Amino acid sequence: MPDPTTEPAPGDDPAALVTPHVEQPSLWRHGGFLKLWAGETASQVGAQLGFLAIPVLAIHLLAATEFEIGLLGALQTAAFLVIGLPAGAWIDRWLKRRVMILADLVRAVALALVPILWFAGVLDFAHLLVVATVVGVATVFFDVSYQSYLPVLVPRAAIPHANSKLEGTAQIARVGGPAIAGGLLTVVQAPLLLAGTALTYVVSFVALLTIRDTEVPAPKADRRPLVAEIREGVAFVVREPLLRRIVLTTGVGNFFQTIAMTMLPLLVLRELDLGPAVFGLATSIGAVGGILGALMTARLARVVGEGTVIPASALVLGGAVLLAPLMAVVPAAAIPLLIVVELLLSISVLVYNITQVSFRQRICPPALLGRMNASIRFFVWGVMPLGALLSGVLATTVGVVPTMWIGALGTLLSATFVVFSPLLGMRELPAEATAARG
Template sequence: MTDPSPEPIPGDDPSLLVAAPSTRTSLWRHGGFLRLWAGQTASQFGAQLGGLAIPVLAVQVLAATEFQIGLLNALQTAAFLVIGLPAGAWIDRWIKRRVMILADLVRALSLALIPVLWFAGILEFWHILVIATVIGVATVFFDVSYQSFLPVLVPRDDIAEANSKLEGTSQIARVGGPALAGGLLAIVQAPVLLAGTAFTYLLSMTALLSIRDRETPKPRSERRPLVVEIREGVAFVVRQPLLRRIVLCTGVGNFFNTIALTMLPILVLRHLGLGAPLFGLIGSIGAIGGILGALFAARLGKILGEGTVIPLSATLLGFALLLTPLAGMFPTAAIPLLIAMEFVLSVTVLVYNVTQVSFRQRICPPALLGRMNASIRFFVWGVMPIGALLSGVLAATIGVVPTMWIGAVGTLLSAAFVVFSPLLGMRALPDTMVPAATAESGIS
């Protein structure tokens, strides 16, 4: 059974699919992209330092409980659920690069408060919760602007390559960052390491300040009520059948993998007693898979089919996550199991994300990019704070390992949304908006 063709969306002109010129040039000679890439490289390394330092600070320094860890993880992503949709509408009205600059500044100043409070001897867990909430709000605006800015900055034909380069750097940071963070945590305290993360956000802000782009704010005369503009973004996502299936898979998968992975610091640092340096090293070795995923995502799409790699990577991701509770059940094999989990998870997440993000950036009109990305983030990240809170409650009630089994099995089952769809066997994903009837019958 197929859906009716979508109704036209205001501003939905196929000639406006991207704002960047269509003439293709090497990204190595694209000054704006290179500056963006450099800034993101710095902030990604910083994010990896903070990604290890914050749970170590919570678990080992502030002695957080399972429920508190769940609450912390929930607050880090709660903003996507609370303000994700209006943020997208606002971003479509503003200049995206300026939003990213302000978001980087807010994140840098917020993180810098942690070492200040710690040196003053007054740092408490509730401070971490408040700061995590503020950073979460800034991250909503940065991430939605970031995904919407790339199609403005580079030509449409270069979007997939640009995403691959950016994701490849992100994965290099995931390889070196956790090991570096683990080593540094053997020398300095976690709050000191977070000062380094704050500095990298300032480097990202500086790089963005140096970029020149052609984007202009949306004229006030063209703005409609906020609710109407939000509805247009949601409608675009819902009315694209292929995109709708991807969003369902990603949203349900994120809900369950958040249930599983929220308790990973408790499992590694407290139950297995592996320590921060080894925790970081496991993440670094496993993240090598992410580099491979970023390098070969486009090639795999050509060999296996762009549509096919989405259900394939989603299924493999689910199987990889099953290794996490197994590590808790078999402590003597925990290290190789966790490394294998991180490796396969990194490969599959990168292949999945590079493929589906490039697809949605190609088919979306520039006027809707912010709202489209915000709508998707609302659905696929908005479930994460709920999953994190549920993880904390379940772990405190039935234990860490049973909670991880629930999350891992649920993640695997979420792949059904894309496995049983026209995506499986599809050689090329569309470059333009997809009428429902055409998409459901399959596109070659």
């Protein structure tokens, strides 16, 4: 359930969920947003190349063990646990676009080192772990800034529409990226794909450099001790009852989903020996679900209720993860099952994320956006390195497939926090925080 951003069909603008009787500002004439969108699209394509290249590099070229794969997955997200909370307080003090520019530069340089070391004949697994850690730290700062920058860049009423566009193009990248990566891996080595990923971060870097906005840093006189500012962000998340339920489901779901899905590349590439081309193609076909998710979110919200969409999509996600270990039980159906898993995951994650991210962005005071997003990322992404490490330990002890079953069952059960809540049956989510309503 990563917390994970095609344009909605006519009449499917999620912004209508916020202000249904007001004409929404056009983002097609918003130069800053278009540049942000272009840069983010480029980096999403690169990220999909890396999504397949990194496990192929670790498993095929560096012969990584189950525990090493778990460790690699843990280090990719460990920064959300270690520095996630202070990062949010720092970002609320800094210019968010500047933070994103620096983070893109760091990620580009770190990933470019992999093919350089490989060409020099000295690349080993330890290097991959260091690169994963550095990229993970930069990603914390980029992602928290990114989610906090959007309300600064575009009008508040346009936030859901902007999120839908960003999520939709991310899904288009997920459709084409893995298939391209799988095809390229039949003719080039995995480190070269990471060079391509580095280049896409350079594109994002350049796009962000050209944006002009009116953001100014928070006055130094308004700053308080870091711990007090962090506490304020955490308190906002904890005291909002609906947001608290969403964070519980997302956090617990991410923990168990990470346990299951960390082992998916090992199951597909090593135990079932399907090969990177099949893995990439199946992932791309499944990612079409993301486009469907972006298109159907607003319609689903109107039909079943904006609040109900959240528990419904969480249940579908849990069911999708349950299908993954079935590939080992029915190897002859492994490829169709992989496609179905990826399809359902993409649909459910997009519907879930567009709804809940837009909800939390519109109820949060602007001055708290960085800390709110960082607090949520701490809770829902900070558990992922723990899940990845536990996945490696469990797979070493009981095997890859039993580990995936444990993770899948936990993911499904995580939906109970939102299923047994006021969200189920709610037609519209609140437009402001509980405290603001008194």
